[in-house]
Amino acid sequence: MEGFEASIEPGTAVTLADGVALAEPVGAGRDASDYINHSCSPNLGMLDALTVRTLVDVGAGDELTCDYAYWLVRDDYEMKSDCQCFGSACRRRITGRDWMLPALADAMMRNASPYIRRRLDAMLKGKD
Numbered sequence: 001m002e003g004f005e006a007s008i009e010p011g012t013a014v015t016l017a018d019g020v021a022l023a024e025p026v027g028a029g030r031d032a033s034d035y036i037n038h039s040c041s042p043n044l045g046m047l048d049a050l051t052v053r054t055l056v057d058v059g060a061g062d063e064l065t066c067d068y069a070y071w072l073v074r075d076d077y078e079m080k081s082d083c084q085c086f087g088s089a090c091r092r093r094i095t096g097r098d099w100m101l102p103a104l105a106d107a108m109m110r111n112a113s114p115y116i117r118r119r120l121d122a123m124l125k126g127k128d
């Protein structure tokens with residue numbers, strides 16, 4: 001697992017199952033997914049494990065943002081710099097454990113990847 005996690009760009013990793021993620025390898029060139037930045041008040045969420053959807057109307061020229069907690073499960077991940085979204089719910093420090101934050105539970109159950117929703121549901125029921 002350590003070798004696997006060290007070989008992927010965490011901001012791009014959608015965790016699909018324990019030890020399985022869809023991600024870009026470290027050093028991969030830029031593509032469209034590199035332009036979806038983190039926000040604590042995102043306008044994108046996950047429809048399913050592979051599909052990103054809009055949560056609000058998005059206009060031409062609007063920045064596309066997603067909460068990394070919607071797709072990232074990684075105990076050792078911490079975003080390199082504090083979040084700059086400056087929203088009223090901004091967490092500032094973004095980690096790969098944010099999906100477990102109680103304050104995010106409702107949004108996570110609506111907008112996170114299916115894997116994270118299953119983990120969170122099990123955790124909330126005391127099974128994880």
Ligand SMILES: [Zn+2]
Nearest residue numbers: 040083085090
């Ligand atoms: Zn923020």
